[in-house]
Amino acid sequence: MLLSIRELTAGYGRVQVLHGVDLDVAAAEIVALLGVNGAGKTTLLRAVSGVVPTWSGQTSFDGAALRREPPEARARRGLGHVPEGRGILSSLSVRQNLRLGATTRSDRDVETDEQWLLDLFPDLRDKLTDPAASLSGGQQQMLAIARALLARPRLVMVDEMSFGLAPILVTQLLELVGRLRTELGTAFLLVEQNAAVLDVADRAYVLGSGTVRASGPAAELSDSDQLMRSYVGAHG
Ligand SMILES: Nc1ncnc2c1ncn2[C@@H]1O[C@H](COP(=O)(O)OP(=O)(O)OP(=O)(O)O)[C@@H](O)[C@H]1O
Numbered sequence: 001m002l003l004s005i006r007e008l009t010a011g012y013g014r015v016q017v018l019h020g021v022d023l024d025v026a027a028a029e030i031v032a033l034l035g036v037n038g039a040g041k042t043t044l045l046r047a048v049s050g051v052v053p054t055w056s057g058q059t060s061f062d063g064a065a066l067r068r069e070p071p072e073a074r075a076r077r078g079l080g081h082v083p084e085g086r087g088i089l090s091s092l093s094v095r096q097n098l099r100l101g102a103t104t105r106s107d108r109d110v111e112t113d114e115q116w117l118l119d120l121f122p123d124l125r126d127k128l129t130d131p132a133a134s135l136s137g138g139q140q141q142m143l144a145i146a147r148a149l150l151a152r153p154r155l156v157m158v159d160e161m162s163f164g165l166a167p168i169l170v171t172q173l174l175e176l177v178g179r180l181r182t183e184l185g186t187a188f189l190l191v192e193q194n195a196a197v198l199d200v201a202d203r204a205y206v207l208g209s210g211t212v213r214a215s216g217p218a219a220e221l222s223d224s225d226q227l228m229r230s231y232v233g234a235h236g
């Protein structure tokens with residue numbers, strides 16, 4: 001397994017949010033993580049990327065345990081995280097934001113990778129020297145994803161990629177995720193409240209109150225009306 005999470009607990013201060021989560025992502029797999037507001041989806045991604053400390057449980061990535069490694073060390077090992085809100089630095093240019101994704105790399109192919117990423121996201125090529133603040137919401141999401149990909153990750157965790165985007169753009173980005181998996185072998189863990197993610201995901205988990213309420217092949221979950229009504233947001 002590329003990512004393996006067992007009995008993970010975590011929270012903020014004395015408030016426990018995650019109550020023993022088990023979740024796996026295989027190499028080149030697309031996994032959806034669904035759940036209503038406050039279920040703990042963002043907290044789970046933060047615990048995996050090391051932004052919030054793990055209280056107990058085991059997480060391994062690419063065959064080795066993640067213990068107290070800081071987020072940068074996890075990123076260097078191939079773990080990408082597109083955070084909730086995208087984390088774009090609005091006063092920097094589009095290119096400067098993109099290059100932040102390469103700070104974990106020491107090889108010389110960054111320029112080449114930047115070029116193929118800009119082929120993938122032509123909107124960004126047109127605006128490379130503009131301040132990131134001038135991008136639309138969809139373009140900012142593209143920039144956040146491109147920045148994560150510039151680190152050459154083995155797994156990218158994306159927190160609510162579809163949030164605030166027009167349905168047509170959501171479809172395009174999900175198709176792109178499918179292509180990246182096929183062409184690069186990149187695995188994805190996609191936190192979503194939009195059920196459209198189930199069209200591209202192999203498997204899905206439903207998180208509720210900090211525990212896994214259901215999991216299985218994405219097609220089976222999307223066929224379950226009851227699950228969808230109970231655990232997926234209204235815009236799903
Ligand atoms: N920085 C924080 N400090 C304290 N409590 C927090 C913090 N961030 C989140 N929480 C609480 O942790 C719980 C889980 O939040 P989390 O953001 O992980 O949920 P989520 O599933 O991502 O929700 P959403 O769909 O709204 O993004 C919520 O009760 C939330 O209020």
Ligand SMILES: [Mg+2]
Nearest residue numbers: 041042043084
């Ligand atoms: Mg969240």
